Amino acid sequence: MAIDFQNYKTLIIPQGGNLRDIKAYEKQGGYKALKTVFDARESAWTRENVINEVKTAGLRGRGGAGFNTGLKWSFMPKPDGGKRYLAANGDESEPGTFKDRVIFEFNPHLFIEGAIIGAYSIQADAVYVYIRGEYRSWIRFMEQAVADAYKAGYLGKNILGSGINIDMYVHSGAGAYICGEESSLMESLEGKRGYPRVKPPFPAQRGLWGRPTTINNIESLANVPLILNMGAAKYAEMGAKTHPGPVLYGISGHVNRPGVYEFPTGMLITDLIYNVAGGIRNGKKLKALVPGGSSTPILRADQIEGVSMDADSLRTAGSMMGTAGMSILDEDTDMVDFLYRISHFYHHESCGQCTPCREGTGWLEKILKKIKNGDGEMRDLDLLLDLTTQMEGRTVCALADAAAWPVRHTITRFRDEFEARCRKSVFAIA
Amino acid sequence: MQINKIMSYTFDKEDLKQIDAIKAKYPTVQSATMPVLWYAQDKFGHVNAEVQHLVATTLDIPESHVHGVATFYTQYYKKEMGKYVLDVCTCFSCQVCGGYDMLHYIEDKLGIKAGETTPDGKFSIQEAECLGACGYAPMLQVTNDVYVNHLTKEKIDSMIDGLKEDKLPEYEEILPPQLISKD
Ligand SMILES: Cc1cc2nc3c(=O)[nH]c(=O)nc-3n(C[C@H](O)[C@H](O)[C@H](O)COP(=O)(O)O)c2cc1C
Ligand code: SF4
Ligand code: FES
Numbered sequence: 001m002a003i004d005f006q007n008y009k010t011l012i013i014p015q016g017g018n019l020r021d022i023k024a025y026e027k028q029g030g031y032k033a034l035k036t037v038f039d040a041r042e043s044a045w046t047r048e049n050v051i052n053e054v055k056t057a058g059l060r061g062r063g064g065a066g067f068n069t070g071l072k073w074s075f076m077p078k079p080d081g082g083k084r085y086l087a088a089n090g091d092e093s094e095p096g097t098f099k100d101r102v103i104f105e106f107n108p109h110l111f112i113e114g115a116i117i118g119a120y121s122i123q124a125d126a127v128y129v130y131i132r133g134e135y136r137s138w139i140r141f142m143e144q145a146v147a148d149a150y151k152a153g154y155l156g157k158n159i160l161g162s163g164i165n166i167d168m169y170v171h172s173g174a175g176a177y178i179c180g181e182e183s184s185l186m187e188s189l190e191g192k193r194g195y196p197r198v199k200p201p202f203p204a205q206r207g208l209w210g211r212p213t214t215i216n217n218i219e220s221l222a223n224v225p226l227i228l229n230m231g232a233a234k235y236a237e238m239g240a241k242t243h244p245g246p247v248l249y250g251i252s253g254h255v256n257r258p259g260v261y262e263f264p265t266g267m268l269i270t271d272l273i274y275n276v277a278g279g280i281r282n283g284k285k286l287k288a289l290v291p292g293g294s295s296t297p298i299l300r301a302d303q304i305e306g307v308s309m310d311a312d313s314l315r316t317a318g319s320m321m322g323t324a325g326m327s328i329l330d331e332d333t334d335m336v337d338f339l340y341r342i343s344h345f346y347h348h349e350s351c352g353q354c355t356p357c358r359e360g361t362g363w364l365e366k367i368l369k370k371i372k373n374g375d376g377e378m379r380d381l382d383l384l385l386d387l388t389t390q391m392e393g394r395t396v397c398a399l400a401d402a403a404a405w406p407v408r409h410t411i412t413r414f415r416d417e418f419e420a421r422c423r424k425s426v427f428a429i430a
Numbered sequence: 431m432q433i434n435k436i437m438s439y440t441f442d443k444e445d446l447k448q449i450d451a452i453k454a455k456y457p458t459v460q461s462a463t464m465p466v467l468w469y470a471q472d473k474f475g476h477v478n479a480e481v482q483h484l485v486a487t488t489l490d491i492p493e494s495h496v497h498g499v500a501t502f503y504t505q506y507y508k509k510e511m512g513k514y515v516l517d518v519c520t521c522f523s524c525q526v527c528g529g530y531d532m533l534h535y536i537e538d539k540l541g542i543k544a545g546e547t548t549p550d551g552k553f554s555i556q557e558a559e560c561l562g563a564c565g566y567a568p569m570l571q572v573t574n575d576v577y578v579n580h581l582t583k584e585k586i587d588s589m590i591d592g593l594k595e596d597k598l599p600e601y602e603e604i605l606p607p608q609l610i611s612k613d
Binding site: 010013083092101106133137169174175176177193258329341342 | 455456457458460461462463464465467468495498499502503504505506517520521522523525526527559560561562563564565566567571574575576577601603604606607608609
C-alpha cells in the first residue's frame with residue numbers, strides 16, 4: 001500500500017516549531033509517556049510490559065543494524081545489585097548520516113524521555129549520551145536539555161516520586177568514526193582509545209566498566225515515547241510491516257531540496273527523490289543512490305524502480321537500510337573518484353587492530369588511487385574484488401565489512417566505468 | 431613566530447574545580463581522560479606533550495595512557511595550530527557537491543595547503559571526513575566548533591575577512607524542510 005506521505009504528520013521532527021524548550025515540549029504532551037509509565041509501574045507498565053510493548057511495536061534500531069529494540073532490552077540479565085547502564089549512541093559518523101543532530105537540536109526531550117523509559121525498563125542507573133565531538137553546538141543543546149530535565153524532576157533521584165534514580169551524562173567524542181561501533185563507544189567512554197572489543201562477551205553481559213549495558217541509537221530511543229503514546233499496535237501499522245515506524249531520512253547529494261525528512265518506513269525511493277527532495281539538480285538524470293550511509297551498497301538508477309526504504313525491500317534490491325542517510329548522485333558523477341573517496345574514509349578510520357582491516361583498507365585505497373590516476377590495470381579490478389572477500393567476516397568489528405561492501409558493489413555495478421579507466425592487463429602477441 | 435605563546439601549562443583553582451566536576455560523572459578516573467583533554471585544549475589551544483603531562487599528573491594516571499588517547503582521536507591537536515582551524519569536508523556527499531573546489535579555493539586564498547598553518551599563525555586548513563552536515567554541503571567547521579554550511583566562494587571570503595578580525599561565524603540554524611511553513 002502506498003503511503004499517503006503528502007498528508008503525513010511528523011512525530012519526531014516536531015510539529016509547530018522547535019521543542020528544545022522543555023516547557024514547549026511539555027505543552028505538546030511531552031513527558032506524558034514517562035508519567036504514565038511511572039504512575040502505573042506496579043500495574044500496567046511494569047518493566048516487562050514496557051519491554052514487550054516496544055518489542056511488539058516492531059521498532060528496529062535506527063543506528064544501522066536494524067535490530068529489534070525491545071528484544072535487545074530483554075537480553076539484559078537479572079539485576080545482581082551492581083550498576084547497569086544505557087549508552088545512547090549519537091556518534092553519527094557514517095558518511096551520509098546527519099539525522100540524530102535534528103533530534104538534539106529540535107526535539108531533544110523526546111530522546112531524553114525515551115532514554116529514561118529505556119533505562120527504567122532495563123533497570124539502568126545511568127544513561128551516557130555519546131555525541132561525536134564535532135557536534136559541539138549540538139552537545140551544548142543536549143547539555144542544556146539534560147539540565148532542564150533534571151530541574152523538572154525527570155532525571156536524578158526519586159524521579160516523579162517513584163523512588164527510581166536515573167542519571168544522564170553527555171560525553172563528547174573527539175573525532176573517531178569507529179567510536180560509533182558499540183564496543184568501541186564503550187572503550188571511549190571508559191577513557192581509552194576506541195578499540196572495538198571481541199564479542200562475546202556481549203555488552204548485556206559485560207559492558208561499560210564491566211557491567212551490563214545496552215546500546216541504542218538516539219533516534220531509536222526517541223521512538224519509545226511515540227510507541228507508548230500511540231500503542232504498539234498502531235505503531236506497528238506505520239510504514240513497512242517488518243520494519244515499521246517513522247524514520248528520519250537524511251537526503252543529500254544532487255537533489256534540489258536536500259535535508260532531513262520524516263516519513264514512515266517503506267517510502268518509495270523514487271517518491272523520496274522526486275516528490276520529497278524535488279528531483280535531481282539542474283535537470284540532470286539520476287545515476288545512482290547510496291541508500292543508508294556510505295557502507296550500504298550503491299544502487300544504479302535502473303535498480304530502484306519500485307524499491308522502498310525498509311530492510312526487506314532493500315535487501316531484495318541488493319542493498320541495506322543502514323542509517324537511511326541517502327546520497328543521491330547525478331549522471332555526471334565519476335564513480336571511480338567517488339569510490340576512491342569512500343575507501344580513503346574507511347582507511348583513515350580503521351582502528352588498526354585487525355590485519356585484514358588495517359592492511360585491506362589501505363590496499364583498497366591505494367589500488368583505487370592508482371586507477372583514479374589512470375595507472376590502473378584491468379586485473380586490479382579483480383584484485384580489488386578478491387580483497388573484499390578476504391576482508392569480510394574476519395575481523396573484530398564490522399568496519400572491515402563496511403569498507404568492503406561499497407568496493408565490491410560499486411565495481412560490479414559500474415564495471416564499465418572502472419574498466420574504461422584501466423589499461424589492459426593482457427596484450428595480444430603479434 | 432608564534433603569537434600568544436603560553437609559556438607554562440598549569441591548571442588553576444577554578445580549573446581543578448571543573449575537573450573534579452568532570453570526574454564525578456564517571457565511576458573511574460580514567461574515564462575523565464577525554465573530557466579533561468577537551469578542557470585542556472579549550473584552555474591552551476592544543477594538547478601537546480606538555481599538556482598531556484599536565485593532564486596525566488592532574489588525574490594521576492599514566493602519561494602513556496593520556497598520550498595514547500590524545501593520539502587516537504583526530505580532534506585533539508597534538509601540536510600548536512593556527513588560531514582558526516578550518517576543517518573542510520571533502521567526504522562523500524560534500525565531494526560530489528563541490529567540497530574539493532571549496533578546499534582548493536581556501537588553500538589558494540590563504541596560500542597554504544591542507545595540513546599547513548599560515549606563517550602569521552592565524553589559520554590552519556585541514557581536509558575533514560564527513561561532519562554530519564551532508565545535506566548542507568559543501569561545508570566546513572571552524573576550530574572544532576561552529577559549522578559553516580552551503581559554502582560559496584563569496585561566503586568563504588566574508589568568513590575569512592571576519593576571522594581576520596576575530597569575528598567568528600554565527601551558528602546557522604537549518605530547519606528541517608517539514609518545519610518550514612508552506613505559506
Ligand atoms: C564501524 C561502525 C560504526 C557505527 N557507527 C554508528 C553510529 O555512528 N551511530 C549508531 O547509532 N550506530 C553505529 N553503529 C552501530 C552500533 O554498533 C550499534 O549497533 C547501534 O548503535 C545500536 O543501536 P540501535 O540498535 O538502536 O540501532 C556502528 C557500527 C559499526 C560497525
Ligand atoms: S575491523 Fe577494523 S576497525 Fe574494526 S576492530 Fe578490526 S581493525 Fe579495528
Ligand atoms: S559528507 Fe560532508 S558533511 Fe557529510
